[in-house]
Amino acid sequence: MIDFKEVLFLCVVTLANIMEGITGFAGTMLAMPLSMILLGVQPAKSILNIVAIIVSSLIFFSTYKDINKKELFKIVVFMVIGMGGGIYLFSVFPASGLAKIYGVLIILISLKGLFIKKEFRLSNVALTFVVLIAGIIHGMFLSGGALLIIYAVSVLKDKYTIRATLAPVWMILNSYILLQDLYVGNITPQVSRLIIYSIIPLLLAVALGNYLHKKMNQKFFIKLTYFLLIISGITLLF
Numbered sequence: 001m002i003d004f005k006e007v008l009f010l011c012v013v014t015l016a017n018i019m020e021g022i023t024g025f026a027g028t029m030l031a032m033p034l035s036m037i038l039l040g041v042q043p044a045k046s047i048l049n050i051v052a053i054i055v056s057s058l059i060f061f062s063t064y065k066d067i068n069k070k071e072l073f074k075i076v077v078f079m080v081i082g083m084g085g086g087i088y089l090f091s092v093f094p095a096s097g098l099a100k101i102y103g104v105l106i107i108l109i110s111l112k113g114l115f116i117k118k119e120f121r122l123s124n125v126a127l128t129f130v131v132l133i134a135g136i137i138h139g140m141f142l143s144g145g146a147l148l149i150i151y152a153v154s155v156l157k158d159k160y161t162i163r164a165t166l167a168p169v170w171m172i173l174n175s176y177i178l179l180q181d182l183y184v185g186n187i188t189p190q191v192s193r194l195i196i197y198s199i200i201p202l203l204l205a206v207a208l209g210n211y212l213h214k215k216m217n218q219k220f221f222i223k224l225t226y227f228l229l230i231i232s233g234i235t236l237l238f
Contacts, residue, residue, distance in 0.1 A: 002193075002197065005038045005039070006038075006039075006194060006197075008034075008038055009034075009035055009038045009039055009044075009047075009194065010194070010197060010198055010201055012031050012034045012035060012038070013031050013035070013047075013048070013051055013198055013201065013202070013205075014198075014201040014202070014204070014205045015030075015205075016028070016030040016031035017031075017051070017055050017202055017205040017206060017209065018205045018208050018209045018212070019209065019221065019224075019225045019228075020055055020205075020206075020209060021055075021059070021205060021206045021207075021208065021209015021210050021212070021213060022209045022212050022213045022216075022221045022225075023163075023213075023221060023222055023225055026145060026146060026225050026229065027052065027055060027145075028048050028049075028051070028052050028142045028143055028145070029106065029141075029143035029145060029146055029229060029232075030225060030228055030229055030232060031048055031051075032044060032045075032048060032102075032141055032142065032143055032232075033099075033102075033103065033106065033232035033233060033235050033236045034232055034235060035047070035048060036099060036236070037235060037236075039190075039194075041095040041099065042095075042186060043188070043190060043191055045141070045142060045186075046181050046186045046187060046188075046191045047191050047194050047195060047198075048142055049142055049174050049177050049178055049181065050174075050178060050191075050195050051195070051198060051202060052142060052170050052174045053170070053171060053174045053175060053178065054199070054202055055170075055202060055205075055206055056166075056167045056168070056169075056170035056171045056174070057167075057171055058203075058206045059163065059164075059167040059206070059210075060164075060167040060168050060171060062210065063160070063163060063164035063167060064164065064168075065164070066158075066160045066161050066163075066164035066165075067161075067164045067165050067168065068156055068161055068164075068165045071155055071156060071165055072165050072168060072169065074131075075131055075148065075151070075165070075169050076169060076172055076173070078128060078131040078132050078135060079131055079132075079134060079135035079138060079144060079148070079169065079173055080135065080173065080176070081132060081135060082131070082132040082133060082134065082135020082136040082137075082138070082139065082144075083135045083136070083138055083139035083173060083176070083177075084135075084139065085135075085136050085139065086135060086136040086137060086138060086139020086140040087139040087140070087177075087180070088139075089136070089139070089140055090139065090140045090141075098140060098141075099236050100236060100237055102137075102140070102141050102143070102233075102236060103233040103234065103235070103236030103237045104233070104237070105137070105233075106143075106146070106229050106230070106232060106233030106236075107229075107230055107233040107234065109146045109147070109229070110146075110226040110227070110229040110230045110233065111226075111230070113146075113222070113226040114223060114226045114227070114230075121154075122150075122154060127150075127151050127154055127155065130147055130148075130150050130151050131147075131148065131151050133147055134147035134148040134151070135173075138173060139177075142174065142177070144173075145166065145170075146229075148166065148169070149162070149166075152165065152166060163213075
């Protein structure tokens, strides 16, 4: 029997992945804060990881012709290195403390996206460092996309290439995290049940997100995503 908190969780996941379909990033980052409150840190992380694999796979199969293979390889290598550190930090530090740090990070990134329009030109070394930090954040909270987009915009530039190249990044990295979750027993009956319940809403969310990506003003939806991220980040501070 599904309870009220789980219904709210499914609504959060559906709305977040409509935004993922539109922008190509921020779906997990948008869903994670409220999901952590509704389900707890580890169940939320395990479920949203599998959700991200499903969503990124759907995007990948419809956009694979636009992938920049050279940059895909580079991103995956450096993010895997960073993820090792992120997974370690998640295992040794209290989840409540990390959640507050995560909330502050979400708010800062969102404020930058909303109000700082100037694009900073970063060196190749600095951009590589950004990818490493994105890997650390992804290892902890599956939310490296907000930092990785800094690299993607600087290097890939075209929105179709960005969206297409990031999809297999999440497929590969989140599959690694899924294997780890299976190994340590994080895929509980609750996790499996909510994944099954979320499949149809996810398919609808991705279809709607893809449609809106092609038909509507993307800048408006990016601003809306950042605004919702600020609200989500604030909820983690209390």
